[in-house]
Amino acid sequence: MLLRTRFPGNNKRWPTGLWRAGYFGRESIQRLYATSTPRITKREDNKGSLQINWEPQTNTQSRFDYIWLRDHCLCTSCVHPKTKQRMLNTFDIPTNIKPLRADNRQDGLVVVWPHEHESVYPWEWLKRHSYDPPIVQSSQPQQVLWNAQISNSPPTVSYEDIMKPGEQGDRTLLHWLSTIHTYGFSFISGVPPTPSATETLVRRIAFIRETHYGAFWEFTSDLGKGDTAYTNLGLDVHTDNTYFTDPSGLQLFHLLDHSSDSNSLGSLGDQTTLGGQTILVDGFHAASLLRSNHPSSYHLLSNLRIPSHASGDFSSSGYIFRTEHPTAGYPVLTHNPSTDQLVQVRWNNYDRAPIGPTFLDANSALSNAELIPKFYSALSHFHTILSSDESRYVVQLKPGTAVVLDNHRVLHGRTAFTGRRRMCGAYVGADEWRARLAGLRFTFGDEPGLV
Numbered sequence: 329m330l331l332r333t334r335f336p337g338n339n340k341r342w343p344t345g346l347w348r349a350g351y352f353g354r355e356s357i358q359r360l361y362a363t364s365t366p367r368i369t370k371r372e373d374n375k376g377s378l379q380i381n382w383e384p385q386t387n388t389q390s391r392f393d394y395i396w397l398r399d400h401c402l403c404t405s406c407v408h409p410k411t412k413q414r415m416l417n418t419f420d421i422p423t424n425i426k427p428l429r430a431d432n433r434q435d436g437l438v439v440v441w442p443h444e445h446e447s448v449y450p451w452e453w454l455k456r457h458s459y460d461p462p463i464v465q466s467s468q469p470q471q472v473l474w475n476a477q478i479s480n481s482p483p484t485v486s487y488e489d490i491m492k493p494g495e496q497g498d499r500t501l502l503h504w505l506s507t508i509h510t511y512g513f514s515f516i517s518g519v520p521p522t523p524s525a526t527e528t529l530v531r532r533i534a535f536i537r538e539t540h541y542g543a544f545w546e547f548t549s550d551l552g553k554g555d556t557a558y559t560n561l562g563l564d565v566h567t568d569n570t571y572f573t574d575p576s577g578l579q580l581f582h583l584l585d586h587s588s589d590s591n592s593l594g595s596l597g598d599q600t601t602l603g604g605q606t607i608l609v610d611g612f613h614a615a616s617l618l619r620s621n622h623p624s625s626y627h628l629l630s631n632l633r634i635p636s637h638a639s640g641d642f643s644s645s646g647y648i649f650r651t652e653h654p655t656a657g658y659p660v661l662t663h664n665p666s667t668d669q670l671v672q673v674r675w676n677n678y679d680r681a682p683i684g685p686t687f688l689d690a691n692s693a694l695s696n697a698e699l700i701p702k703f704y705s706a707l708s709h710f711h712t713i714l715s716s717d718e719s720r721y722v723v724q725l726k727p728g729t730a731v732v733l734d735n736h737r738v739l740h741g742r743t744a745f746t747g748r749r750r751m752c753g754a755y756v757g758a759d760e761w762r763a764r765l766a767g768l769r770f771t772f773g774d775e776p777g778l779v
Contacts, residue, residue: 521727534760577758604745611673625706
């Protein structure tokens with residue numbers, strides 16, 4: 329049976345196991361679809377702007393400043409046709425510029441500027457970039473939140489299909505990356521259990537992000553690096569690189585083998601008794617429960633700056649990774665400042681550094697003495713959700729099936745294990761995998777434009 333949750337201010341009921349993530353955005357976000365050709369309704373030369381009416385039936389309008397329109401001319405004299413970079417010198421535009429003419433056309437707004445410079449702005453392009461008011465028309469698939477019930481039908485793609493040449497393989501790659509965007513993770517079946525095949529799979533997405541762990545890494549529980557992951561201890565769920573300004577975007581794991589005899593690899597034996605199960609938790613789902621059940625804790629973890637560090641390899645590498653300043657850090661929950669949508673969960677109790685004086689929210693009326701108990705209470709609330717059986721998807725990885733995670737959303741961990749367990753994998757930057765997804769969407773007509 330699926331649990332049910334009623335969203336605040338919304339009469340709809342959604343399954344707790346799988347539901348749409350629109351709750352994380354402001355309720356005021358508009359989705360508007362043109363039903364007829366837009367038209368200019370007003371020129372206000374004294375205010376330096378004009379208004380576009382998108383839907384006569386509802387009188388939905390956007391206002392555009394003349395200087396903004398001139399600065400965003402799309403002609404090949406103002407934007408390089410190959411590089412798509414602006415060639416117009418913004419600072420040559422008079423701040424009080426006014427068009428000679430502005431006309432409606434079926435394909436867009438036509439503006440003629442002084443010196444007879446003509447600009448054409450496609451209607452869909454203008455609507456996508458409307459700022460007064462903002463009109464959100466996201467072409468991205470909506471995100472789906474999940475709990476332990478995702479085990480009934482986990483998202484999975486085929487290695488063979490991803491690696492096919494030409495358009496067929498690229499369409500599968502688009503499906504794969506879209507799946508990661510939707511669910512925050514995906515399994516890949518049929519991967520040859522070798523480091524070389526796994527590395528080829530990662531590079532199918534984008535170039536690998538190299539860190540102090542290396543580029544493509546292969547490891548066992550030999551403490552080859554100063555990190556608990558290089559032991560056979562259990563790991564509670566966490567995200568990686570919390571001590572980086574920009575934590576890695578994707579992380580791909582592939583279990584190559586796990587044997588009971590530390591001197592001989594290749595014999596899997598009974599993995600159930602060997603341990604090492606992988607634990608996955610949807611951080612966005614956990615945050616939604618925290619927000620509903622403990623709103624003050626959600627607020628604290630969205631604002632308090634928690635410092636992190638990675639110092640275990642200092643003796644061999646000389647590196648000390650830590651957030652900008654020893655006492656600075658980042659919130660556990662990060663939101664888009666324009667929409668208030670949750671965009672990142674950053675939580676790793678292993679790498680959490682001592683809390684210092686800059687921990688305090690500058691806008692808080694509370695002192696540190698008052699805040700510390702509330703902080704630990706908020707962490708306890710979040711940990712309880714992350715640790716619940718309802719939140720945790722526990723799976724035994726096997727050679728031939730890799731898993732890729734959105735490190736800004738899905739937390740991962742493992743149970744303790746015995747024997748020798750050999751893993752390989754790599755990181756991909758957040759900007760890189762999202763750019764690859766956007767490029768594929770544009771190639772196959774799902775992305776509205778390059779800019």
